[in-house]
Every structure is written in structure tokens, then in C-alpha cells.
Amino acid sequence: MLQFELLATEGLARRGRLTLNHGVVQTPIFMPVGTYGTVKGVTPRSLEEMGAQIILGNTFHLWMRPGLDVLQQFGGLHRFEQWNKPILTDSGGFQVWSLGEMRRISEEGVKFASPVNGDRLFLTPEISMQIQRILNSDIVMQFDECTPYETKGHRTTEAEARFSMELSRRWALRCQAEFQRLENPNALFGIVQGGMFEHLRQESLEALVEMDFPGYAIGGVSVGEPKEDMLRIMAHTPQRLPAHKPRYLMGVGTPEDLVEGVAQGVDLFDCVMPTRNARNGHLFTRFGDLKIRNARHRGDERPLDETCGCYTCRGVTNADGTVSGGFSRAYLHHLERCGEMLAPMLASIHNLHFYLDTMRQIREALDAGRFTAWAQAFREDRRRGV
Structure with a gap:
């Protein structure tokens, strides 16, 4: 089941409500990435507290481990990972x-060859649909061939x-045929490809629109291309997709990329950047990015971001009125320098909260x-620096 309602527009930007089998998603929205059935270093409870409405799972990796027998035993991914809200799974492409x-x-x-044990494997569109049926994800992605920016050391040609x-x-x-044969009650999205060539993107989206998918994704970006090329495709493709259906920009990106994507009519985003960067001590704030390992933070008593309401920055108020959490840059710097497990956990909480709160x-x-006014102020704040 999928229902999408447009609630407001401003230019190409859209405000919507997406209803799926496991709940309602207010759009535009960022979707945290949970590759192996978990968003690294963050509990499902923390995700809910920071406002996550939908998360991702990875068809390829879950097929490898724990395997379809275990996932089928649990009736899908929701019960297995204890997440009762919507889930989107990519196709493995x-x-x-x-x-x-x-x-x-x-x-x-x-x-x-399986990267886990070397077994010879074969993944087809039909098998991808069968795996995602067992996962019981609310949004299922078609199996596609991701067009690279470069092929064997040269830029991908138009013919390639x-x-x-x-x-x-x-x-x-x-x-689509296999999805229907399996009587999957969820929603299947088509993926627009075509590399960095607008006319190929146009051909791809016209063919997919004719197939009448419930929603559409834009793939083949954030695959090594220069930022200007990504922005060019972002400016071309979303607005040409059906206005009454949700639009998903895959694998993008920085906070500025998300704001630009919304301005171009995108509804759904995902990216590993908040958690991956967190594990490397790279924090996002309203006033630019911060490298917590730098020596200048050694004695800094300030939070990462004084405008942020996350557990890492502000903490939570307990029933007795005391506050738990709310950590200084000095403490986070100390954890990083000591290699403590808590460092990437607190950093991931902050980065994900920043994306979701944005x-x-x-x-x-x-x-x-x-x-429009909010986006301009956001860009100016981010350029100011911490």
C-alpha cells in the first residue's frame, strides 16, 4: 500500500504525506541507512527519539547475512530488528x-562471488523481488544496473x-512482473538511470512513468562524479517525474545537497554520510563542519552545536528534573583520542539528529x-563556520 498527498508547494519544493503499510511518513524526509538491519551505533529507541520516520535496509547484505531462512522465520525485517515504522530496502544493484x-x-x-564466504551467487531482478518480499519492506526498489561515472579508468561514454x-x-x-506474481502488498519504485546525460535520463523516466510505478527514484548519482554534474542532474530529473507520486534521490548527500534536492522537488533522501563521518570524528553543525579530533577542542566546554537539541549536545531531562547527557567538545575529543566506543555512538546520534532536524x-x-528564505539563511549559517 502507498498513498501520497501533496500538502504544500513553494516553487518546485514539495511538502507531502506518504502513507505506507507500517505508518505515515511526513516528507521531505531523510532516511537513516541500516545496512545490516541496524543503523550503526544507534538504537531503534534513539532513532525514534530523534524523529526518524523510515529507515533503510540492504537487500544484498541481508541476503548474505543472516540469510533468508532467519528473516523468513521472523516474518521480515521489522520484527527482526525491532523497528515498527516503515522500511525501504534497496535492490542490491x-x-x-x-x-x-x-x-x-x-x-x-x-x-x-560472495564477499562473505566466496560462494558463487547469481542475482536477478526476480531473485531481488523474492528477497525483498521476505524482508517485507514497505518500499521495494527495482533491481537496476548502476551506471558508473567512470568505467575502467575513463569517463563513462554515452554509449555505455x-x-x-x-x-x-x-x-x-x-x-514489476515478479512483484505482481508474488502479490507483494507493499510498493515498488522504479529507478531512473542514464548517467550524466540528460537526454538518457529523460528516456529512462518516460519509460518508467509508462510502467506506472507507485514512486520513482533517481539513481546513478553520488558515484564519483563532480559536484557540478550531480547538481545538473538534480536540476533536470526530479521536476520531470509525476507530481502526484513520491520522488527519491538515492545516496545523497551533504546537508547542502539535501536542501538543494528539496528545492528541486525531491521528497526522500538517504546517505551513509551522517554515520560514516561520525565514526571518523566529522560532525555536522548549523554553522559548518567540525573535526572533533583537532587539538583545539581539548579544553572546549561548549557543546558541538549550541542550537542542537540532541542527547549529545543538550541531553534529556529525567523524571526527577535532572539532566542526562549534554557533553562538551572536550569530552568528545577525549573519547575520540582514546578510541572509546562511546565516541562514534554520540557522534552518530548528533549527526543523524542534525539531518533529521534539518x-x-x-x-x-x-x-x-x-x-526559500529559510534555505538562504541555512546556507549562510553553514558557510560561517564553527
């Missing part, structure tokens, strides 16, 4: 692409991008008809 020379692509599917896009288009038809502010600005 990006992970297969990232295997590089370890994979062999044909019309039928992709042969590759066309071959990849047309293969993904044929696989989309097979995914999206909350965007929704409020769209509701009030002041998104």
Missing part, C-alpha cells in the same frame, strides 16, 4: 556495482550509459510558505 571486477553482468542478471540504462529499463519490467525545519518552512 549498487552493492553488485561496487564489486567491480568481481562481478559478471548479463541480460539475465549478475554472477559474483545507454547500454546500462536500457538494461535497467528491461530489468524494471521483470521486477528536514523537520524544512517541512515547517514549507508549511509556512517561507522555504
Whole structure:
């Protein structure tokens, strides 16, 4: 089941409400990435407290471990990872692409060696749909061939991008047929490909729109291309997708990228950046990015971001009126320098809260008809620096 309602617009930016089998998602929204059935270093309870409405799971990795027998035993991913809100699963296409020379692509599917135990495996559009049926994810992604920015040391040519896009288009038809055969009650999204070529993107989206998917994603960005190319495709594709259906920009990106994506009409975003950067001591704040390992933070009593309401920055008020949490930059610097497990946990909480709260502010600005002004102030604040 999928229902999408547009509640407000400002220019190309959209405010919506997405109803799925496991709950309602207010858009635009950022979706934390939970590759192996967990968002690294963050409990489901913490995710709910910071405002996460939908999270991701990874078809490829969950197929490898724990395996379909275990996931089927639990009736899908929700009960297995104790998350009762919506889940989106990717198809495995990006992970297969990232295997590089370890994979062999044909019309039928992709042969590759398991990165876990070396077993020879074969992933097809039909098998991807069967895995995601067992996962019981609210949003299922078609199996696609992710078009790289570079191929074997050279920039992907138009002919190579066309071959990849047309293969993904044929696989989309097979995914749709198998999805329907399985009587999957959830929603299947098509993925627009075409590399850095707008006319190929246009061909791809026109074919997918004709297939009448419940929602559409924009793939093949954030795959090594220069930022200006990503922004060019972001400016081209979202606005040309059906206005009455949700639009998902895959794997993007920085806080500024999210704001620009919203301005171009995107509803859903995901990226590993908040948690990956957190594990490397890289924190996002309203006033720019912060490297907590730097010596200048050694005695700094300030929180990471004085405007932030997360547990790491402000803490929580207990029933007895005491406050737990709210840590100084000096303490976080100390944890990082000592290699303490708590360091990436607190950093991940902050970064995810920052992304999710940024999206909350965007929704409020769209509701009030002041998104353009809010976005300009946000960009200026981020340029100021911490």
C-alpha cells in the first residue's frame, strides 16, 4: 500500500504525506541507512527519539547475512530488528556495482562471488523481488544496473550509459512482473538511470512513468562524479517525474545537497554520510563542519552545536528534573583520542539528529510558505563556520 498527498508547494519544493503499510511518513524526509538491519551505533529507541520516520535496509547484505531462512522465520525485517515504522530496502544493484571486477553482468542478471564466504551467487531482478518480499519492506526498489561515472579508468561514454540504462529499463519490467506474481502488498519504485546525460535520463523516466510505478527514484548519482554534474542532474530529473507520486534521490548527500534536492522537488533522501563521518570524528553543525579530533577542542566546554537539541549536545531531562547527557567538545575529543566506543555512538546520534532536524525545519518552512528564505539563511549559517 502507498498513498501520497501533496500538502504544500513553494516553487518546485514539495511538502507531502506518504502513507505506507507500517505508518505515515511526513516528507521531505531523510532516511537513516541500516545496512545490516541496524543503523550503526544507534538504537531503534534513539532513532525514534530523534524523529526518524523510515529507515533503510540492504537487500544484498541481508541476503548474505543472516540469510533468508532467519528473516523468513521472523516474518521480515521489522520484527527482526525491532523497528515498527516503515522500511525501504534497496535492490542490491549498487552493492553488485561496487564489486567491480568481481562481478559478471548479463541480460539475465549478475554472477559474483560472495564477499562473505566466496560462494558463487547469481542475482536477478526476480531473485531481488523474492528477497525483498521476505524482508517485507514497505518500499521495494527495482533491481537496476548502476551506471558508473567512470568505467575502467575513463569517463563513462554515452554509449555505455545507454547500454546500462536500457538494461535497467528491461530489468524494471521483470521486477514489476515478479512483484505482481508474488502479490507483494507493499510498493515498488522504479529507478531512473542514464548517467550524466540528460537526454538518457529523460528516456529512462518516460519509460518508467509508462510502467506506472507507485514512486520513482533517481539513481546513478553520488558515484564519483563532480559536484557540478550531480547538481545538473538534480536540476533536470526530479521536476520531470509525476507530481502526484513520491520522488527519491538515492545516496545523497551533504546537508547542502539535501536542501538543494528539496528545492528541486525531491521528497526522500538517504546517505551513509551522517554515520560514516561520525565514526571518523566529522560532525555536522548549523554553522559548518567540525573535526572533533583537532587539538583545539581539548579544553572546549561548549557543546558541538549550541542550537542542537540532541542527547549529545543538550541531553534529556529525567523524571526527577535532572539532566542526562549534554557533553562538551572536550569530552568528545577525549573519547575520540582514546578510541572509546562511546565516541562514534554520540557522534552518530548528533549527526543523524542534525539531518533529521534539518528536514523537520524544512517541512515547517514549507508549511509556512517561507522555504526559500529559510534555505538562504541555512546556507549562510553553514558557510560561517564553527
